[in-house]
Amino acid sequence: MNQILVTQKLYITPEIKRKKLIYKLELFMSVFLVCLLFSYYIYAEYDRNKSEQVSKEILEQIKYQVDDTVKKEDDDKIVVVLEIPGSQSNNTSQENKTRSNVKIDTKTYKSKDGVEYTTEGILKIPKIGIEYPILSATSPELLFVSINKYHPKDLKPNEIGNYCIVGHYYENGKMFGKLHKLKNGDKAELTDLSGNTVTYQVYDKKVIEPTDVSCTSQMVARDMQIRELTLITCTNGGKQRLVVKLREV
Template sequence: MVDWSKKKDCSKALMGLGILLAAGAVGISAYNIWDSSRAEAAVEASLEAYEEELTAAEQESEALPVDENSGMTFVEADGLCWIGELEIPSLQLTLPVADPWSYPSLKKAPCRYTGSAEENSLIIAAHNYKRHFGNIGLLPEGATVKFTAVSGDVYEYEVEKVETLNPYAVDEMLSGDWDLTLFTCTYGGRKRVTVRCGLVG
């Protein structure tokens, strides 16, 4: 004989669980939208602060400091040190690049992971926010990427390869004779989308 009261209790429990899961999904989606908007505002504010500080330094003909680890000239603005500006025209992105990298810094903007533009070994990391590196995996071979250092030197690159690496494949990330590497994580952090670039000219 079927115990209908138990079946009703089970149905109610499953319905309640379904509602909780749906609410959780909505909450996660809302958080992701908010975090993406926050990241966009943060990078815009950082870019503005960086450009203002760089302009002020140029007008005052100040001798800018050089980082002893990277050998790159930098300016301080918005609570961080900045080594230059990255442009990816096909993605309509202009981003300041901070140094050194840290998780709090990555919340604001892309960061130098290692290497330097001067030594043709620069690796830049960023979060997968749309306004950061969220779409770099869409870059075709031959796409232009430009880095303008604080020193005023301009480095123009071409995308040569887009690959996906495991999140802990540090040796693979650092390997190869690439002049510029850009990378970000996939959603959930299971992989690293990695763009390899060669210097033009």
């Protein structure tokens, strides 16, 4: 009996203890890494949802302002009256006409957290169910909030030229996450801050290298005096860019 006990004790050698310790450490590290990755995912999703909320806030403010601008223009429509010498009615009508034709290029809106964002329009693509405010500049920080105007700096929405917009690709379909689903013939609507909406139609879609900026060229659009829209996002794990080209219908 004693011999059996001694034999069993001999099996628990220092090497076995060391392996058990290593196993416990590996298990602990595995659990820790899983928890860390899960926490990162939760935080990233929370951060994306927060940014999405800010984008919606800005969108609602733009829509309210655009509706208000359109309403004022409707109220300021000129009523044709007989010109009477010495009357001020004609001058008043001319003032109203000028005021109704004022074009709003950009406007700054403030989110609930106090951050100000300069915008210049709204992009809506019914086919993939997205509608976002267009921020007037491009930066890593702004791309987390909404889609950004990329090029050229002096071109405003719905002007003659090639208006380029960039947006993040998200697996959950937010921002430009569904851009790859667009096909030739699909349509998008671009609304400026004066309330003018122009419909564009997809005519080309391609994948390019990050160094290829030919899609932002203004030459064709300005030579032909047409309005173009170029939408850009990441693809293939960020190694390349997906470009969707549209023209005014």
